[in-house]
Each structure stands twice: as structure tokens, then as C-alpha cells.
Amino acid sequence: MELTGADIFVRSLDAEGVDYIFGYPGGAVLHIYDALYRQDKVQHILVRHEQAATHAADGYARSSGKPGVVIVTSGPGATNAVTGIATAYMDSIPMVVFTGQVPTHLIGNDAFQEADNIGITRPCVKHNFLVKDVNDLAETIKKAFYVATTGRPGPVVVDIPKDITADKTEFSYPDKVHMRSYNPVLIGHTGQIKRAVSLMQTARRPIFYTGGGVILGNASESLTELAKILNFPVTNTLMGLGAYPATDPQFVGMLGMHGTYEANMAMHHCDVLIAIGARFDDRVTGHIEKFCPHATIVHVDIDPASISKNVKVDVPIVGCVDNVLKVMLNEIKNNDVHSDAVALQEWWQQIDAWRAKDCLKYDHASETIKPQFVVETLYKLTGGDAFITSDVGQHQMWAAQFYKFDKPRRWINSGGLGTMGFGLPAAMGVQFAHPDATVACITGEGSIQMCIQELSTCTQYSLPLKIINLNNGYLGMVRQWQEFFYQKRYAMSYMESLPDFVKLAESYGHVGMQITRPGDVEGALVEMLKLKDRLVFMDFLTDKTENVYPMIPAGGGQNEMILV
Amino acid sequence: MENEAGALSRVAGLFSARGYNIESLTVAPTEDSSLSRLTLVTRGTEEIIEQITKQLHKLIDVVKLMDMTEGPHIEREMMLVKVLAEGDRRNELKRLSDIFRGRIIDVTDKTYTIELTGAGDKLDAFLQTLESSVIVEVVRSGVSGIARGDRALKL
Numbered sequence: 001m002e003l004t005g006a007d008i009f010v011r012s013l014d015a016e017g018v019d020y021i022f023g024y025p026g027g028a029v030l031h032i033y034d035a036l037y038r039q040d041k042v043q044h045i046l047v048r049h050e051q052a053a054t055h056a057a058d059g060y061a062r063s064s065g066k067p068g069v070v071i072v073t074s075g076p077g078a079t080n081a082v083t084g085i086a087t088a089y090m091d092s093i094p095m096v097v098f099t100g101q102v103p104t105h106l107i108g109n110d111a112f113q114e115a116d117n118i119g120i121t122r123p124c125v126k127h128n129f130l131v132k133d134v135n136d137l138a139e140t141i142k143k144a145f146y147v148a149t150t151g152r153p154g155p156v157v158v159d160i161p162k163d164i165t166a167d168k169t170e171f172s173y174p175d176k177v178h179m180r181s182y183n184p185v186l187i188g189h190t191g192q193i194k195r196a197v198s199l200m201q202t203a204r205r206p207i208f209y210t211g212g213g214v215i216l217g218n219a220s221e222s223l224t225e226l227a228k229i230l231n232f233p234v235t236n237t238l239m240g241l242g243a244y245p246a247t248d249p250q251f252v253g254m255l256g257m258h259g260t261y262e263a264n265m266a267m268h269h270c271d272v273l274i275a276i277g278a279r280f281d282d283r284v285t286g287h288i289e290k291f292c293p294h295a296t297i298v299h300v301d302i303d304p305a306s307i308s309k310n311v312k313v314d315v316p317i318v319g320c321v322d323n324v325l326k327v328m329l330n331e332i333k334n335n336d337v338h339s340d341a342v343a344l345q346e347w348w349q350q351i352d353a354w355r356a357k358d359c360l361k362y363d364h365a366s367e368t369i370k371p372q373f374v375v376e377t378l379y380k381l382t383g384g385d386a387f388i389t390s391d392v393g394q395h396q397m398w399a400a401q402f403y404k405f406d407k408p409r410r411w412i413n414s415g416g417l418g419t420m421g422f423g424l425p426a427a428m429g430v431q432f433a434h435p436d437a438t439v440a441c442i443t444g445e446g447s448i449q450m451c452i453q454e455l456s457t458c459t460q461y462s463l464p465l466k467i468i469n470l471n472n473g474y475l476g477m478v479r480q481w482q483e484f485f486y487q488k489r490y491a492m493s494y495m496e497s498l499p500d501f502v503k504l505a506e507s508y509g510h511v512g513m514q515i516t517r518p519g520d521v522e523g524a525l526v527e528m529l530k531l532k533d534r535l536v537f538m539d540f541l542t543d544k545t546e547n548v549y550p551m552i553p554a555g556g557g558q559n560e561m562i563l564v
Numbered sequence: 565m566e567n568e569a570g571a572l573s574r575v576a577g578l579f580s581a582r583g584y585n586i587e588s589l590t591v592a593p594t595e596d597s598s599l600s601r602l603t604l605v606t607r608g609t610e611e612i613i614e615q616i617t618k619q620l621h622k623l624i625d626v627v628k629l630m631d632m633t634e635g636p637h638i639e640r641e642m643m644l645v646k647v648l649a650e651g652d653r654r655n656e657l658k659r660l661s662d663i664f665r666g667r668i669i670d671v672t673d674k675t676y677t678i679e680l681t682g683a684g685d686k687l688d689a690f691l692q693t694l695e696s697s698v699i700v701e702v703v704r705s706g707v708s709g710i711a712r713g714d715r716a717l718k719l
Contacts, residue, residue, distance in 0.1 A: 118570060119573070123577055123581050130570070147624065179624065180627060180719075181565075181624055181625065182624045305622055308614065309615060
């Protein structure tokens with residue numbers, strides 16, 4: 001039987017096992033919306049802004065490991081989605097975004113709600129497709145999911161002109177697709193793996209530096225086993241938090257600009273650096289010329305272009321991270337390889353001396369609420385078991401520093417692009433993927449207002465999110481830089497005319513609370529967690545001038561941290 | 565690369581987005597109509613060339629990639645030059661064209677159009693020998709290249 005393109009679209013999603021599609025309707029996708037209406041397998045989640053659709057799909061993908069799926073209309077629908085697509089691209093998140101397009105014969109005519117979606121998204125997608133014939137639709141969708149989820153994952157855009165969704169053809173969904181120019185390398189080079197293992201054997205001051213690739217590649221268990229066998233310290237990037245259990249004694253904390261003193265000092269002094277699924281981002285390396293001056297560097301990554309991009313690597317290993325780590329483990333077990341226990345004992349003593357600086361200390365006796373204390377208390381009360389999303393800025397760093405993630409896929413934040421407005425819609429996606437879990441969005445009064453309209457979506461779908469608004473009245477990270485580097489000229493970083501967040505939450509049908517005294521923090525959070533079925537907006541009025549420490553100033557090396 | 569709309573802009577977009585320089589670029593379909601061949605000349609340190617190579621490999625429309633300069637190879641570029649050829653100049657320009665093994669492919673009572681093929685520096689040299697006042701128009705094709713010997717860029 002012949003089906004319309006719109007029905008083929010829906011059947012294809014069903015065949016891919018898609019349970020949720022996040023989107024917003026419009027003229028160019030009306031046939032598709034009609035097809036969605038006539039079935040009950042793929043559930044459509046109606047957001048309030050297309051940016052939120054992409055962030056929600058992103059949060060769904062990060063927390064579940066399955067690709068996020070989005071549909072938006074042509075023109076402004078697609079351009080609104082671009083921020084979310086670029087966010088997913090920078091953090092390598094598997095996502096398939098369907099954009100409506102004007103009918104084929106109008107493309108290029110400046111038609112109503114026309115935009116060059118392929119051209120606009122090209123620099124921020126792994127790949128994109130324009131469907132020009134209904135006979136290609138099912139196979140293109142298959143290819144889109146294949147490309148998005150394999151190799152180094154990333155967002156894929158499929159642009160579908162309206163006439164294609166009305167045209168009819170026979171439907172059959174391919175079992176697999178082959179693309180002659182797309183063959184991700186999965187198996188690491190055996191010789192290089194052996195070289196890496198022999199470096200591990202002789203290393204005197206080694207460290208594992210692990211990133212989001214460990215989480216995306218589901219390699220946390222292998223990493224933990226390897227680190228345990230070798231007794232090496234482990235540091236995670238912002239994107240890698242949860243890849244190694246944060247409460248384990250071998251974990252030295254996050255590294256980078258606002259990483260721990262011990263992590264950055266260990267990086268600076270290490271003799272063997274084993275980078276896994278990390279990409280030597282400038283927020284991690286500090287000044288590149290001063291980065292790990294004594295280290296022989298091993299780098300495992302699925303993307304060859306990430307290797308030796310910023311820092312020249314001595315032992316490059318291209319492959320699927322989990323696969324490479326398992327081969328390393330076998331190599332170590334089969335050949336009875338041991339790390340240098342004597343040297344490591346000395347190395348750990350050094351690391352403990354750095355730890356003794358207690359670089360994350362803050363004033364516990366403060367009369368105003370310290371934002372760190374809110375995160376710490378949330379961590380304690382949730383037993384470290386909540387899903388935490390964040391926006392971007394100081395609150396993001398405090399969440400990363402003070403919530404200890406023991407499991408992967410629990411920490412959901414925009415690391416690469418640094419997208420304010422990400423936290424709330426991402427939390428919606430997480431809650432859809434994990435309906436019974438506690439999902440908290442740690443945010444600030446600046447970021448939360450960038451996608452605040454999604455409180456309405458949360459009402460519609462009864463999403464019991466917990467919003468922790470660390471409200472200091474400032475764009476805190478901007479303010480901090482202005483204090484440090486612009487002689488306290490606080491240009492545009494003070495937020496005037498803030499809404500009454502309690503009333504705002506209530507107007508959407510949620511619960512709102514404002515907390516102003518440190519002594520009330522714990523009680524309020526307890527109350528919040530009791531309201532299991534409600535979205536609770538917690539407006540914490542925090543210390544206005546608190547800064548994030550420690551900090552590597554721009555241009556500094558990892559051994560040049562500003563401590564509190 | 566795949567002979568598809570958009571493939572070229574992915575390559576060009578990659579170069580501009582990452583700040584790499586394109587000195588010349590030619591592209592045309594091959595004997596296999598599903599493929600087109602793109603020859604691009606760029607400059608950079610070894611590290612930059614390695615990055616460019618890896619980034620190009622990542623593009624899904626790029627099927628196969630070869631760095632010509634890794635082995636012996638031949639580079640050719642074609643140029644069409646329209647020159648003012650009046651009076652005494654007519655003979656001189658004809659002789660110059662012969663010296664560079666150019667061919668005059670169009671003639672009017674005021675102009676010659678000369679076709680010249682060779683490596684880029686030969687074309688540069690020819691242009692330098694012409695007085696700038698005689699040059700009406702210059703069209704260069706950009707560089708094409710092929711490896712010497714058995715080495716070939718083929719699927």
C-alpha cells in the first residue's frame with residue numbers, strides 16, 4: 001500500500017524505536033502533525049519555543065543514551081532550533097532534528113517562512129540531508145539515525161519540503177544502511193595499546209584525564225576497573241563528571257579553569273598523561289604552552305581529528321573507548337602487568353599534600369546563603385542519586401564542584417557551547433526518559449529566564465522538576481570576571497527588575513518557595529523533595545558577591561591557580 | 565567526493581569555519597557520475613595539514629582523500645589571457661606565446677586570446693613578461709593534479 005511522506009515519517013520513527021519527539025508545529029509540517037495525530041506510538045511533546053525542543057531532546061539523549069528527536073517547522077522554527085543543535089554538536093550528543101521546508105518548487109524563491117536550513121545548520125551538525133523525493137525519505141531517516149548515533153555522535157538535520165510529506169510511495173524501512181564514505185574506526189591499534197600499557201607500567205606520576213567520551217561510549221565500568229588495578233589518580237572534565245565515581249578516593253576532582261587544585265597540580269606534574277575521550281579544550285589546558293610540561297601523552301578517542309588537535313600526542317589510539325580500555329585490561333591481566341607501587345606511593349603523598357589545601361573551602365558561618373552550601377545540601381539530601389541539569393555560569397561550576405556524581409549520565413550540562421537556557425528544557429527531557437527519578441535543575445536568575453516559558457510545558461505534562469535557582473541578582477560569572485579583570489566595572493551584569501519567581505511559578509500552577517536564610521536551606525530542600533509530584537521552584541537569595549574558586553586565570557598554566 | 569549538491573559547500577565551509585586558507589580549488593564530475601573530484605591547494609605547517617586532512621575525512625561527502633605532495637606528482641593549470649595586440653605588439657606577443665608554448669585561440673584586429681597550460685609558476689612567469697598595460701583579462705582554472713607512477717586516487 002502506498003503511504004504519504006508524512007505517514008512514512010511516523011512509521012520510520014516507530015521503526016527506529018522513538019518514543020518521544022519534541023517539537024512545535026507550523027505550516028510546513030502540518031501533514032506530519034496530522035500523521036502524528038492519527039497514531040499513538042510516537043508521543044509528541046509540545047514545547048513553548050523550538051530552542052527548548054532541541055535542549056529537551058538533548059537532555060533525553062544525554063541521560064538515556066538514546067538519540068533525541070526533534071521536529072520543527074520551516075524558517076523561524078528551524079532557526080530557533082539552531083542554538084540547541086549547536087549545543088548538541090559541541091558536546092557530541094546524538095540527535096536527529098527534522099525541519100520543515102517550503103515545497104520543493106518554492107525553494108530559493110524567498111517563500112513565506114523559508115530559510116536555507118541546510119546552509120544555516122551545516123557548520124553545527126555532524127551531517128544534514130535535504131529530502132528531494134519521497135522515495136528517498138525512509139532511507140534518509142535511517143541514515144540520519146545511523147550517522148547521529150555511531151562513531152563520534154552528533155546532531156543530524158533532515159530538511160523535508162512540504163510536498164514530500166504529501167507525495168505517496170510504497171513504504172519499507174531498511175534494516176541497515178551503508179554509506180561508502182562513513183566508516184567509523186572502532187578497534188584500537190594493538191601496537192599503540194601495548195605502548196600505552198608499557199607506559200602505565202613504568203609511570204611514576206601518572207594520571208587519567210577522562211572526558212565526555214567515556215560517558216558517550218559507555219566505558220565507565222572499564223575505566224573504573226583499569227584505574228583500580230593500576231591505582232592511578234583520575235580527573236574528569238566538566239563533561240566527564242560521573243564517568244568515574246566522584247566519591248572514590250582515587251578521584252581528584254574536576255580539572256581545568258575551575259577544577260580542583262589537586263587535579264590541576266597533578267596534571268602539571270604528571271609524567272604520563274592518559275587522556276580518554278577528552279579533547280584538550282582550552283578551559284582544561286589553560287595556557288597551551290604551559291600544559292603538562294613533563295608528560296608523555298596517551299590519547300584514546302574515537303575521533304582522529306581530536307587527536308593532536310591542540311596538544312601534540314605521543315601515543316595516539318583511535319577507537320571506541322570502551323573497546324580500547326577492555327583490550328588494555330586484557331593486556332594487563334594476561335601479562336601480569338603491575339604499576340610501580342613505590343613510585344605511586346610517593347605520588348599519592350604529593351597529591352594528598354595538594355588536597356590538604358582544601359581548595360573548595362568556603363565560609364560556613366556566613367549570614368547570607370552560600371550557593372555552595374545549597375548544592376552541598378542538595379547532594380546530601382538526594383544521596384547523590386538525582387539527575388542534575390545546569391545552565392551556564394557560576395552556579396554550573398558550583399554544581400560541578402559540590403555535587404558528587406558517582407554514576408554516568410547524571411550530570412547534564414552544556415559544556416562546549418556554554419548555552420544559557422539549557423537547564424530547564426534539558427531537565428524536561430531527562431524527566432521523560434526517567435519518569436520516577438528526582439530531576440533537579442541548578443540554575444541562576446539569569447539563565448533560567450532564557451527558557452522560562454517552559455514552565456508551561458512542565459505544567460502540561462506534569463513534570464515534577466526541582467528548580468534550584470541560585471539567585472544572586474548578578475550574571476555571576478560575568479560579574480566575577482569584571483571584579484578580577486575589569487577593575488570592578490560591572491557593565492550590564494546586574495539584573496534589575498527580576499520577577500517574583502514564587503508568583504511566577506504559581507501562575508503556571510507550580511509550587512514556589514523563596515529562601516533567604518542559611519538556616520532555612522535544608523528544611524526547604526526537605527520540603528521540596530517531599531513534593532514528589534509537583535514542580536517546585538526554589539528561589540534561593542544567595543550571597544551576591546561570592547566567587548568561584550579556585551581559578552586558572554586566562555593565560556595561566558595549570559599550576560597557576562588563584563585560591564580562595 | 566559524492567557528486568551531490570552541497571558537497572562543495574561543506575568543503576569550502578570547513579575551510580572558512582576553521583580559518584584554513586584556500587589558494588585554489590577545482591571541481592568536476594569524474595568518469596563515475598556519482599563522484600566528483602576536487603583538487604584544492606592550501607598551505608600550512610605539518611600539524612595544520614594533518615588537521616585539515618583529518619577534518620576533511622570527517623565530512624561524510626568526502627569519499628577518499630590524497631595529499632599529492634606526499635609523493636611525486638604533476639600539477640597543471642590552464643590560463644586564458646586576452647591581450648591588446650595592435651601594431652608592433654602583434655608579432656612580439658605571438659613570439660612570447662610561442663616561447664611559453666601557448667596557443668592563440670582567438671584573434672581580432674585589436675586583441676589576441678592566448679591559451680597556456682602548465683604549472684602555476686610558469687603561468688605566473690608568462691604574466692610577468694607581459695606589460696600590465698596590454699592585459700585585458702586573465703582567467704585561471706586553478707590547479708589540477710595527478711600522482712606520477714602507479715599511485716592513483718581511485719575507489
